[in-house]
Amino acid sequence: MAAPHTSSPSGLPESDPPALAAAKADLRRRLRALRAAAPLPGAGATLVRRMADHVRAALPPGGCVAAVWPLPGEVDLRGLCAVLHEDGYGVLLPRTPPRGQPLSFHRWCPEATMCAGRFGTLHPDGASVRPDLVFVPLLGFDRRGFRLGYGGGYYDRTLAELPGVPAIGFGLSAQEVPAVPVGPYDVPLPFIVTEREVIRV
Ligand SMILES: Nc1nc2c(c(=O)[nH]1)N(C=O)[C@@H](CNc1ccc(C(=O)N[C@@H](CCC(=O)O)C(=O)O)cc1)CN2
Numbered sequence: 001m002a003a004p005h006t007s008s009p010s011g012l013p014e015s016d017p018p019a020l021a022a023a024k025a026d027l028r029r030r031l032r033a034l035r036a037a038a039p040l041p042g043a044g045a046t047l048v049r050r051m052a053d054h055v056r057a058a059l060p061p062g063g064c065v066a067a068v069w070p071l072p073g074e075v076d077l078r079g080l081c082a083v084l085h086e087d088g089y090g091v092l093l094p095r096t097p098p099r100g101q102p103l104s105f106h107r108w109c110p111e112a113t114m115c116a117g118r119f120g121t122l123h124p125d126g127a128s129v130r131p132d133l134v135f136v137p138l139l140g141f142d143r144r145g146f147r148l149g150y151g152g153g154y155y156d157r158t159l160a161e162l163p164g165v166p167a168i169g170f171g172l173s174a175q176e177v178p179a180v181p182v183g184p185y186d187v188p189l190p191f192i193v194t195e196r197e198v199i200r201v
């Protein structure tokens, strides 16, 4: 892990200050426990339908949409990947690099061979493709558009390299909190889709 006070070329510290990192870790633990305790029947399928509607309204077929292959406990987006592929969209999934680097996105199709990656992730083989729209997984979120993930800082780094590409958070409404603790690299998302609503920030 980088020393807390090491500086990056931008002048910002390379990692969150210890108190902020601890607050995020504590909230992550609570949100994981909450997610495991209260699965909402049908909520995942409703969320996936809303996400597909969002893509159809935002992007013509042929555009490339970055989704994620599910990790245990998460909403399963495999149905979304299949439906978008059938509609003629390019479906991309992230490959997880070593910590500190941005994600790369690779084209998926139903016949794709999935390769095992870091932290139990699976990704398709092949060249990296720039997405036209990125769905961002949320462990927690608030109404200001701030999010909490698994703590790799992967999406913050990835979105920083994709200026102008629409980023849409997705999660279940039960994952909403009053205020996610934020640091200098946390950029709010303009849209968050849940099974209940689309939050426009
Ligand atoms: N489905 C899915 N794919 C994704 C993400 C995600 O949130 N969901 N990612 C979003 O960035 C990236 C993978 N990021 C990850 C970063 C850290 C851990 C991780 O640390 N997992 C272990 C250890 C946690 C710990 O530190 O205690 C774990 O979950 O037990 C997992 C994934 C790319 N792919």
Ligand SMILES: Nc1ncnc2c1ncn2[C@@H]1O[C@H](COP(=O)(O)OP(=O)(O)OP(=O)(O)O)[C@@H](O)[C@H]1O
Residues within 6 Å of the ligand: 008, 013, 014, 015, 016, 024, 147, 148, 149, 150, 151, 152, 153, 154, 155, 156, 157, 160, 183, 185, 186
């Ligand atoms: N663009 C960036 N450049 C340098 N460091 C960053 C950047 N984005 C995030 N970080 C650092 O990475 C660490 C993890 O970030 P954070 O806790 O926000 O992860 P997360 O958003 O929960 O994870 P993920 O994006 O992988 O789902 C923090 O110390 C944060 O300061």
